[in-house]
Amino acid sequence: MTDRYFAPAKINLGLSVLGARADGYHDLHSIMVPLSVGDALSLAPAGSLSLRVEGAELPTDERNLVYRAARAYLAAAGVGAGLEVVLHKNLPLASGLGGGSSDAATTLLALAELYPADVDLPALALHLGADVPFFLLRSAALAQGVGERLTPLKVPETSLVLVNPGVEVSARDAYTWLDEAGGFTEPLEVGAILAALEQRADVPYLNALQPEVVARHPAIIRALHALSDVGLRSPLMSGSGSTCFALAQTDVEAQAAVERLSETHPGWWVAACHTL
Known part of the structure; x- marks a missing residue:
């Protein structure tokens, strides 16, 4: 079986x-x-x-x-x-x-x-x-x-859209670039992030790996801009990339954004989903 x-x-x-x-x-x-x-x-x-x-x-x-x-x-x-x-x-x-x-x-x-x-x-x-x-x-x-x-942690259920522009990024490379740049960051403001998610507001998060990765992969910058262009909020690269995400108010808004992104960027992997 x-x-x-x-x-x-x-x-x-x-x-x-x-x-x-x-x-x-x-x-x-x-x-x-x-x-x-x-x-x-x-x-x-x-x-x-x-x-x-x-x-x-x-x-x-x-x-x-x-x-x-x-x-x-x-x-x-x-x-x-x-x-x-x-x-x-x-x-x-x-x-x-x-x-x-x-x-x-x-x-x-x-x-x-x-x-x-x-x-x-x-x-x-x-x-x-x-x-x-x-x-x-x-x-x-x-x-x-x-x-x-x-x-x-208890994270409010959040609708979002994922976009991958077809670029593979090695996590080892991303951390090496961060080390070379000395781009270390302070701890996250966890309470502020959770509150913003609850209020459906802009989220004060960061990704320490993002600056050095996007500097070497312009496609990721285009993905972040594309998420903003369809009206989604707080775009960010996830992990070492290259997938980026942005938040939607509802699943319906997320699905509509996916349809628009799929039309304008047919070569990208795009998905609507929500947090579990």
Whole structure:
């Protein structure tokens, strides 16, 4: 029997990078929120571990986070059986939406259902990547440290539009450029951000990575301007990019904006969604 699981995308409703760490990572202060759009995973017990990807050209061996997550859980749980996994890739690659991290976390959660065992899921998740523990929560959170210190937050449900102009941005590159520029920032004003979301007002957030990334990728600037041009508010790049988002008053407004953006920029990936 095959079970299907939803792997939500995320956006950063503000991403402050406080500084570089001796271990090569960075101290972050970010509001991370899961979204109603994402990838999907189909899992079925099998004699061995296998992965197939639909919708994207991705490796299907240990280079893939889903494969590594499945292998790590099966080993930690002492499960002799294997798993047949199909990753249905709907999100653009290297886009700042956390797709790979969400796919990995969803794999861990699914396996915890299929093969229950006394396994430390957060520890496995952090070993896979700094963003993976967040996706275990299935709720908004303030992320600190390298992203592993998570404080659940109640974020008002918000309609929004995502735009990806077809540019892939390496997170490693984005942080390297930030280091070179010394563009570190102060902690976010979390209370002010949440209040603005509640009031449907302009949101006082920032993305510390955005200035250096957009300086090298003009397409992202065009995406931010396009979101403003269709009447959406508070446009911002998510994560290390290249996906940008902006807020709508309602789902209807978001869908109307998507239709206009799809007409004017047919080569872009555009989606209306809301926070979970």
